[in-house]
Amino acid sequence: MATVRELIDETPRCRSIRLEPAEWPGHRAGQHLDVRLTAEDGYQAQRSYSIASAPEDEGLVLTVERLEDGEVSPYLVDELRPGDELELRGPIGGYFVWEDSAAGPVMLVAGGSGIVPFRAMLRHRAAADRGVVPRLLYSSRSVADLIYREELTDLAASQGVDISFTLTREAPEAWPGHHGRVDRRLLADVAWPSQDRPLVFVCGPSAFVETVAQGLVANGHAPDRIRTERFGPTGT
């Protein structure tokens, strides 16, 4: 069990939940956990969420995007209040993690709320102050939909993290970032070159991850250097 300590509205659709777990075995940056909700009549629903906080952060942070036809996310984004209790299970997953020992360049590619595990990785990297400079490419619908925008901008300034944003729907007139969906050309422009054999993490909706992963392979990145995490439905 964990107690909700703080709720932070990140975007109109996303909220961060800072939790104080009764017990927590620790996690690695990139792992996720299961949240289980129980109704008064005993009905239960559970879903997985990426952990947004670094292992060394105080408390455990989840950032949840409301899925309109969802069952758990609307409750977490709209109903939850400080002081509520949440049943957690985790951490889960051991592949989509940035190990301390990972040497060499790292490239992170996020679509929408796929940024969440990368926040944990970037905060972890900042805390460890390691020599590896990560690059991040973050695709979002609009400026309003960018999660952690300020924190990411600060990381870029203070930690030298090379961050590129691209907006797929609306961009302000003086937008300094990229426009449009991530494609091979944008990947070639902003990613570490394939010859450097970067470790690439891609997280986002299924179709986004599929496009990015195929684009990376087409640009010469070795498939075994590309780790993906996908969420959301696809057509049947």
Add this chain to the structure above:
Amino acid sequence: MSPVSRGFRGRRRPVADPSRVPPGQYVTADFPVLSAGPTPHASLSDWTFAIDGAVDKPVSWSWQEFTALPAQTITVDIHCVTKWSKLDTLWRGVAVDTLLEGVTTPASFLTAWCDGGYTTNLPVEDVRDGRAWVAYQYSDAPLDPEHGGPARLLVPHLYFWKSAKWVRGLTLTLGDRPGFWETYGYHNRGDPWLEQRYQGD
């Protein structure tokens, strides 16, 4: 006992037959895609399927030979460890029983191995007696690469990570060798009806 989540009522969708939905699962009409790396795109002219390891004689089929083997059409419910279940999915493929016909082996376990490097382990008894297939059609069409095409293992009575996408062979083993997700904290067997999601369940 789990405590009540204040204000949570759930959005229960009517399910025709709740007895078909394992504990902790919800039914979806979508077919979500989950994979740890890029989707491999195998060329059918190079594709082979092999039975090897602790066998008297390894066997291997080309795509043409494999798709000429006696096939079955199967309608099954599938259950993903990420909580979705999909009912009445329609597949066509070759029963693992057919592939193991004529293979003599003392093995009790096997490792399914795949393009892209994915592996998963199974007790041999979980793939015998009409409980597992190597499927190459889904809903009367060639299996889409994102869903594991040209061929994936289909073991519907276990969580779907055991139904390895892009499968290229089964290596029979005397001992049990945990596969990809099994070494990353997921349950070794993965029976959805016992809710064996993670290690320790």
